[in-house]
Amino acid sequence: MAKYLILLYDNESEWVGVQNEKTERMFAGHRAFGEKYGEAILGGHALQPVATATTVRPDGAGGLDVTDGPFAETKEALGGFYLVEAPDLDAAIEMAKQVPIAAASGGNEVRPIMVFE
C-alpha cells in the first residue's frame, strides 16, 4: 500500500459562498466519494479561499517575511485535498476520477507521498 495526496485545483469563485444546483451536486459527490472509499481516505479538507492565505518566505537577508496571499497567484488555486491509501497509481487515479471535478476546474493532481526509511 502507498499513500497519495489528491490535490483539488479549482476556481473557488464557483463554489465558495455559492449555493446552487452545481455546488449541491459537488458536495453530494464528495459525500459519495467518502462513503465509497471509507477507510482508504486517510484525511481531507476543503480550504478557505486564497484571500485568507498568508505566505512566509525568506526575505533574502537571513530572516523571514510574512506576506498576504498565496505562494503563487493563479486562476485555479488549491481548493482542497484528500490523503488516500491505494495499492498503486492506477487505483489512486481511479479514486481521483471519483472526486468531483468542476467543469472549469484545474483538475485533480495525484502525488505520491514520499517515504523516508
Place this chain on the structure above:
Amino acid sequence: MSADAAAVSAAVADAHRREWAFTLAATVRVTRDLDLAEECVQDAYARALTAWRDGIPDRPGAWLTTTARRRALDVLRRDVLFRRAMPELVVDEAESAPDPADGFPDDRLRLICTCCHPALNRDAQVALTLRLVCGLSTADVARAFLVSEATMAARITRAKKKIATARIPYRVPSTDDLAPRVEAVLAVVYLIFSTGHTAPRGSDLVRAELVERALDLCRMLRALLPEDPDAAGLLALLLLTDARRETRLDASGALALLRDQDRSAWDRAAIAEGIALVREALRARPAGRYALQAAIAAVHAAAPSWDDTDWQEIVGLYDVLLQRWPSPVVALNRAVAVGFAFGPEHGLAALDALGAEPHLAGYGYLAAARADFLRRLDRTGEARLAYEEALLLTENEVERRFLQQRLVELA
C-alpha cells in the same frame, strides 16, 4: 554441434531483435526492478555469444530467459541487502498466459502497457518503448530522435523513476481501461514509424531502423491482440506505406513523389499482406482511423499507375476518415486528393479553406501542396512564393532539395 563465431553472432543479433521483449518482460517479474532486469538480460545476451559456440539452442528465447532469470535470482540472493535507489516495482501477481512453446509467462503486453501508461508523457512513452520493448541502446534512441544522449538518458531515467516512485503497476489494464491503453500503445508505434518514414530533420529521408522497429512492434501487438481491429489496421497501414520505401528516392537520391515512383519496384508481398489486413480491419464498425488510412494506402497500392488512381474513391475515404478523426492534417490530405480528383482549382480552394487553421500554420506540407496546385494552374509568381514558404518550414534535407529544384524549374 558447434557453431562458428559468425553464425553465433548472427544468431545472437537475430535473437536480440526477436526475443528481447519476451526475455526482459519475463525477467522484470523476477527482479521487480527495470534497471536490474535490463542488466540481467544484457548479461544473458553477452553469455550467449560464448555459450552458443557449443550449439545454438533450438529456442533461443527460452535459453535467454532462463539465463537472465537465473542471473537475477543470483544477484537478489547474493545481495540480500540489495537496495536500489528506487522502490520495488508493483507487479500484478496474476499470471500471464504461458508461451505454448516453453512455458514461460508471456508478459510482453504487460511490458508495453507499462511503457505507455497515461501518467507518462508521449516522449517518455516512445523512449521507454524503444529502450525496454525493442532493446535499443539509449544512444540509438537519442540518435533516432536527434537529441543528445544525455538528454535521452535523463528522459528515460525520469520515466523509470516515475514508474517506481508513483507505483505505476506492471500489469495489463483491466477490461475497462484496456481500450484507451491499446490506443496509446498504437499511437506510440505509429509515431515511431512516422519519425522513421520521413525524418523530421536531417540528411536522410528515411530512418530504416525506426521503420523496422515499428513494424516489429506492430507485428508483436497483432500477435498479442489478434482480435483487435486497430492493431490489424495499423499493421496494414505500416506495411502498405513502407512497401514504397525503395522507390521514394530516385537513382540520384532525389525525392520521388508518388506520381513518379517505379511501381514495379513496390514490395508486392507487403502490399498483399497489407490489403488482407485492411479487409479484416474494415469489418469493425465504425471503421477505425488506422484502417481508413490503410484503405487509402491500399487504393494507391492497387492502382497500376498514377493516372489510373481512383481519386474519387480516395476523396470518399478521406471524408469518412475526417469524420472519424477530425484532424487538420487529414483535412489537408483530403484537399490534395480533391485537387487530383476534380482539378487543381478545386484542390486550391479546398486548401485555402484551411488557411486559417492554426494547427497548420507552420506546417510545410500545406505550403508545398498550395505551391504544386498554383504551378499546375500556371500562376507562377504565387507558386514561387508558396515554394519559398514551404522551404522555410521544411528541415529534412531531401525534401528541401526537392522544393529548391521546383523553384529552379519555375524560374
